[in-house]
Amino acid sequence: MEEAALSGDIESLYTLIEKDPGILNDLDEERLSIVKTPLHIAASVDVRTTPDEQKLKYLYFASEIMVLKPSFALKLNPQGFSPLHLALQNGHGKLARRLVDMNKEVVRVKGREGDTPLHLASQKGECDLLAYFLSACPDSIEDVNARDETALHVAVRCQQFDALRMLVGWLKGNTRKGADSLEWSILNWRDVAGNTILHLSVINHNIQVYTLARSCRPRMSIS
Incomplete structure (x- = not known):
């Protein structure tokens, strides 16, 4: 076989x-x-x-x-x-x-370390596949791995800015019921270390990520 x-x-x-x-x-x-x-x-x-x-x-x-x-x-x-x-x-x-x-x-x-294929696509910067996955399975944006990281956290940690921009763009363009609440929840989600993607952008001195995150319609928390 x-x-x-x-x-x-x-x-x-x-x-x-x-x-x-x-x-x-x-x-x-x-x-x-x-x-x-x-x-x-x-x-x-x-x-x-x-x-x-x-x-x-x-x-x-x-x-x-x-x-x-x-x-x-x-x-x-x-x-x-x-x-x-x-x-x-x-x-x-x-x-x-x-x-x-x-x-x-x-x-x-969820595979090794709790990563889903969406996490892996984010890690690798596979923007086309990220869009394809989210189109087929929108709820996957809510999945977190063993570190309580969303796909957005992974994109920031792996310095995949295009993937992050795609994910944030998808959240901003989402028109499903509860879209605003979902966007606020994902953008303000804290990993196991207590960091949102905005925190990570500050820690890593990444002005691109910081500017992109702050442009989102729900106000993000930095506290």
Whole structure:
């Protein structure tokens, strides 16, 4: 199975299933919330220098697995990552979008250190994917990691100003019911050390972050 996943070979996948119809069920037992599945393996291949044709094979293979076993997308591997975390780490932009299209809840899966894929996209400055994730799963903006950091905290900590600007812009442009309250809550959210993004901008002497944060419609707290 690992060989089929590493090559994105759907024919080999079904050959294995024919020989052992329960091969995927064995990985899908309820007690196995942490397990290395074929979906993890396909998403783990670094495709940043891979030809487009091979990238599509991984995309099709992953889509096939998602149809057969949707629950695999919500599981963590032994290293603490979901398939979407791995796709982000390895340049699988199309695969990341496909996973979200098939199940928007994958955006909210908490992996190692409590980071969701939204946190990871913020850390890496993947602005297009941040926008895609938030469009599919707006509630993910409220998720915090083990440090009580929002995706905005992560953007500030990792000096990803474009990602922060995108996230703040999304909050300001949000027209859903309770948007003002949500914007105030997120912008004034304190991490485990008691810092809002405004505090972090002052600590790090980052005038860009400070100016951007202060431009938001709810008045931010500096106390």
